[in-house]
Structures are given as C-alpha cells and as structure tokens.
Amino acid sequence: MSPALHLAATGHGFLSPTGVEIAFLLVGIATLGAAVLTVTTKQLVHAALWLVVALGGIAVEYLLLTAEFIAWVQVLIYVGSVVVLLLFGLMLTKAPIGPSPDADSGNRPAALAVAVAAAGLLVWVVVDAFRTTWIELDKGVQGSTAASGESLFRHWVLPFEALSVLLLAALVGAIVLSRKTAEPRDAQSGKEKR
Amino acid sequence: MNDVLDVALRLLALLLAFLVLPLLVGQTEHKVMAHMQGRLGPMYAGGFHGWAQLVADGVKFAQKEDVVPNGADRRIFQLAPAVALLPYLLVLVAIPVGPAEGAVGQVVDAGIFFVLAVMGVGVLGSLMAGWASANKFSLLGGLRTAAQLMAYELPMLLTAASVAMAAGTVSLPGILEAFEWWWVPWQIVGGVVFFTAGLAELQRPPFDAPIADSEIIFGAYTEYTGLRFALFLLAEYAGIVILCGLTTVLFLGGWHGPFADGLGWLWTLLKTAVLAFVVIWLRVSYPRLREDQLQRFAWTCLIPLSLAQIALTGVVKVVIS
Numbered sequence: 133m134s135p136a137l138h139l140a141a142t143g144h145g146f147l148s149p150t151g152v153e154i155a156f157l158l159v160g161i162a163t164l165g166a167a168v169l170t171v172t173t174k175q176l177v178h179a180a181l182w183l184v185v186a187l188g189g190i191a192v193e194y195l196l197l198t199a200e201f202i203a204w205v206q207v208l209i210y211v212g213s214v215v216v217l218l219l220f221g222l223m224l225t226k227a228p229i230g231p232s233p234d235a236d237s238g239n240r241p242a243a244l245a246v247a248v249a250a251a252g253l254l255v256w257v258v259v260d261a262f263r264t265t266w267i268e269l270d271k272g273v274q275g276s277t278a279a280s281g282e283s284l285f286r287h288w289v290l291p292f293e294a295l296s297v298l299l300l301a302a303l304v305g306a307i308v309l310s311r312k313t314a315e316p317r318d319a320q321s322g323k324e325k326r
Numbered sequence: 327m328n329d330v331l332d333v334a335l336r337l338l339a340l341l342l343a344f345l346v347l348p349l350l351v352g353q354t355e356h357k358v359m360a361h362m363q364g365r366l367g368p369m370y371a372g373g374f375h376g377w378a379q380l381v382a383d384g385v386k387f388a389q390k391e392d393v394v395p396n397g398a399d400r401r402i403f404q405l406a407p408a409v410a411l412l413p414y415l416l417v418l419v420a421i422p423v424g425p426a427e428g429a430v431g432q433v434v435d436a437g438i439f440f441v442l443a444v445m446g447v448g449v450l451g452s453l454m455a456g457w458a459s460a461n462k463f464s465l466l467g468g469l470r471t472a473a474q475l476m477a478y479e480l481p482m483l484l485t486a487a488s489v490a491m492a493a494g495t496v497s498l499p500g501i502l503e504a505f506e507w508w509w510v511p512w513q514i515v516g517g518v519v520f521f522t523a524g525l526a527e528l529q530r531p532p533f534d535a536p537i538a539d540s541e542i543i544f545g546a547y548t549e550y551t552g553l554r555f556a557l558f559l560l561a562e563y564a565g566i567v568i569l570c571g572l573t574t575v576l577f578l579g580g581w582h583g584p585f586a587d588g589l590g591w592l593w594t595l596l597k598t599a600v601l602a603f604v605v606i607w608l609r610v611s612y613p614r615l616r617e618d619q620l621q622r623f624a625w626t627c628l629i630p631l632s633l634a635q636i637a638l639t640g641v642v643k644v645v646i647s
C-alpha cells in the first residue's frame with residue numbers, strides 16, 4: 133500500500149470528529165437517500181435523475197478523501213456518459229411523465245435480498261481490508277493523478293488488464309447480439325431479390 | 327482576512343468574465359453574420375452600431391412571462407436551465423489565462439478531466455428539458471442531443487489525452503508550462519478534432535441537428551420562454567467561450583507568444599477571440615449535417631483521426647525521450 137496510508141488508529145477517536153469527517157458523513161447520508169429514492173420512485177426518469185445525485189454524491193466523497201482524479205473520472209464516466217445512455221434509452225421507450233405503475237415487476241423481495249447481501253458483502257470486504265487505516269487529510273493531496281497512476285500501473289497492472297479484457301468481451305458480445313437480430317432480415321431481403 | 331479577500335476577488339473576476347465574454351461573443355456573432363451576409367445587423371440600440379442590442383434583449387427576456395406547459399414535469403422543467411448553465415461557470419475556474427501564479431481561478435490537479443467531466447454534465451440540462459417539456463419536438467431534440475453527445479465525447483477525450491501524453495501532466499497550467507512551439511504542428515490534427523467535436527457538443531452549426539429550427543422547431547428548448555430560455559442561450563455562448571479557451575490552452579499554447587511575461591493574458595484572449603470568430607464563420611458558411619451524417623462523421627472520421635493522433639504522439643514521445 134502507499135506510504136500515505138499508515139496505521140495510526142490510536143489517537144483518533146470517533147467522539148471528536150473534524151469538519152471534513154462531518155461533511156463526509158452528511159454527504160454519505162444524502163447519497164444513501166438519493167440511492168433509496170432511485171429504486172423507490174415510481175417515475176422512471178426521476179429514478180435516472182436521482183441516480184445522478186447519488187453518483188455525484190459518491191464523487192464528492194472521493195473529493196473529500198483527496199482522491200481528486202478518481203472523483204473527476206467518476207463524474208466523467210457515470211454522470212456524463214452512463215446516465216446519458218440511460219436517459220437516451222428511457223426517451224427511446226417514451227417514458228411517460230408521471231408515475232408508471234406497470235414498472236413494478238413483483239420481484240421486490242428477491243431484489244431486496246440481493247441488495248442486502250451485496251451491501252453486506254461490500255461493507256464486510258471494505259471493513260476487513262482497511263480496518264483502522266487512517267488517511268491524514270491535512271498532509272496535502274494523496275490521491276493525486278500521479279499517485280493513482282503509479283499504483284494502478286505498477287502494483288495493479290494484472291487486474292487492470294483482466295478488467296479491460298472483460299470489457300472487450302462484453303463489447304464483442306454486444307456486437308454479436310445486435311447482429312443476430314439483423315441477419316434474418318438480410319436473409320429475407322436476399323430471398324426477395326432472388 | 328487576506329485569503330478571504332483573494333478568493334472573493336477571484337470569484338468576482340470569474341463572474342464578471344462569465345457575464346461579459348458570452349455577451350461579447352453574441353454581439354460579435356450579430357455583427358459578423360450580418361456583414362458576411364451583406365447586411366448591417368442591429369444598428370439602433372445604444373446608438374453606436376447597436377452595441378446595446380443584447381442588453382435590450384436581456385431586458386425583453388426578463389419582462390416575458392415564465393410559462394410552464396400544463397402537461398410538463400414542472401420541477402424538472404424549471405431546473406433544466408440551471409443544470410445547463412452552471413457547469414460552464416464551474417469550468418471557467420480551471421482555465422489559466424496568463425503565466426503568473428494568480429492567473430487561474432483555481433489550480434486543479436486533474437484539470438483536463440475536471441473540465442471535460444463538468445462540461446459533460448451540462449448536456450444533462452438539455453436532456454431534462456427535452457423530456458420534461460412533454461412535447462414530441464422537444465423529445466426528438468433531447469434524443470438527438472444524447473446521441474450526439476455519445477458520439478462526440480469520445481474523440482474529444484482521446485485528443486485531450488494526446489495532449490496530456492505530450493505534456494506528461496493532466497493539469498492545465500502544467501500543460502502550458504511544458505508547451506513548445508512545435509507542439510502546434512505536432513498536435514494539429516488532434517486540435518482540429520477537439521474543436522470540431524466541441525462544436526458538436528455545443529450543438530453549434532453545422533452540428534445543430536438537435537435544435538434544427540426548420541425540422542423540430544427548437545428541439546429541447548421549444549417550450550421555454552423568458553429568462554429560462556435566455557439562460558439556455560447564455561449557456562450556448564458561454565460554451566463557445568469555454569471551448570475556444572480550452573482549445574487555446576491545450577493546442578495553441580495559451581499565453582505563449584512574444585512578450586508573454588507581461589502580455590500573456592492578452593495572447594490567451596486573442597487566440598480565444600480568433601477561434602470564436604471561426605465558430606461564427608462556420609455557422610454562416612456550412613449547411614446543417616443530417617442526423618446520420620453526424621453519426622458517420624464522428625465514428626468513421628473523427629475517432630480514427632484521434633486514435634492516429636494518439637499513436638503519433640506516442641511515437642514522437644518515445645523517439646525524443
């Protein structure tokens with residue numbers, strides 16, 4: 133791990149929080165609220181817009197942890213591209229203004245179980261991995277572009293490459309799937325020509 | 327106390343620039359377009375060559391009734407202009423004007439990413455407006471906006487990455503520190519691609535299919551009146567200023583030029599102004615691209631060009647190091 137993250141849990145209590153910690157907590161609560169609204173609102177486009185708030189909140193959390201580069205990439209990829217894609221899809225399906233009651237599929241208990249299990253797993257992994265690791269926020273930026281790039285391409289190259297192969301596979305799969313529906317039509321038009 | 331004063335002064339300067347520069351571009355557009363089309367343009371407001379035309383327009387917009395259509399999604403409809411405008415104000419913070427320490431609103435470590443990320447958020451405003459208006463022309467405009475953004479965001483990012491590779495940093499002042507004159511011919515293809523993709527992201531002619539007034543009235547902004555409509559227009563002109571400023575900083579060397587120590591800020595402004603003139607010139611001289619032409623141009627022309635630029639940058643970088 134980077135030298136900046138040093139174990140110094142003794143001397144940092146939870147009873148005298150600093151301003152940054154309070155801000156972190158408040159933004160976290162707002163993010164959680166937005167996330168809950170995302171899955172409970174009856175209006176499809178509102179769900180997408182609440183997702184923007186949730187993803188933006190996570191970016192702010194990264195900023196508060198001085199991971200500036202990750203924060204901007206979060207905004208660029210998720211708010212700028214993924215949500216735009218989502219909205220594009222919603223507009224294509226002509227999402228109505230006002231609630232859409234048929235959007236509930238009845239899988240609510242199963243979805244809730246999966247969500248709770250996933251959240252539990254993630255919280256457990258993060259807590260177990262970092263335990264009492266402490267970041268000194270006063271000592272300047274520690275998640276700068278240089279630091280992130282160095283750890284990504286020096287220590288974590290293999291996972292990075294594996295992820296890019298996975299993404300490439302997904303891309304190829306998407307192309308294959310979209311071509312499959314197009315082929316019969318081509319065959320038909322070919323027959324008509326003959 | 328001094329810090330507070332410093333921050334307040336910077337914010338004030340930024341706000342002034344944000345309010346004045348787009349109006350200047352707008353007035354220039356009136357006059358340049360008029361002269362290119364063999365007419366005079368606004369001549370009465372303010373007396374001298376109609377300099378106060380946009381101020382008069384502003385007063386007009388402020389007096390108009392603020393109408394929200396009956397079937398619209400009220401809150402999102404009203405929020406959309408702010409979402410479209412504010413990101414450009416934020417981006418202005420990171421653009422360095424001169425070589426001095428204090429000539430940038432705030433030094434952002436990952437400047438390129440900050441600028442492109444926040445600019446991408448502005449498009450959400452158009453999408454919100456397009457959907458919330460409950461109007462089929464608005465919806466079509468929103469759809470076209472989204473499709474256009476997805477096609478043109480990629481070449482913009484790739485060419486910006488090429489400059490970052492050349493400079494070895496992603497901070498905007500850092501890029502200018504590392505700049506040498508021969509970067510201009512070296513990165514020229516990237517610069518053209520960046521500028522073109524930026525025009526498309528701003529939905530300026532010839533890439534204005536999302537607001538094509540002869541096809542879909544005014545796209546996502548069809549239902550807007552009064553001040554909210556003016557905010558969308560202001561966002562467009564602020565976008566021109568930001569795009570030209572960014573192209574200047576990334577590809578044309580920003581404040582570099584003769585007497586850069588004293589007159590660096592003037593060079594930045596001059597280069598930005600020339601690029602803004604080109605933006606207006608393109609509006610007058612090119613017909614609007616059709617929707618399929620738009621997509622084909624992005625995917626088969628701009629993206630291969632930007633990939634080639636990245637390859638060239640990498641090769642030259644390895645050779646000279």
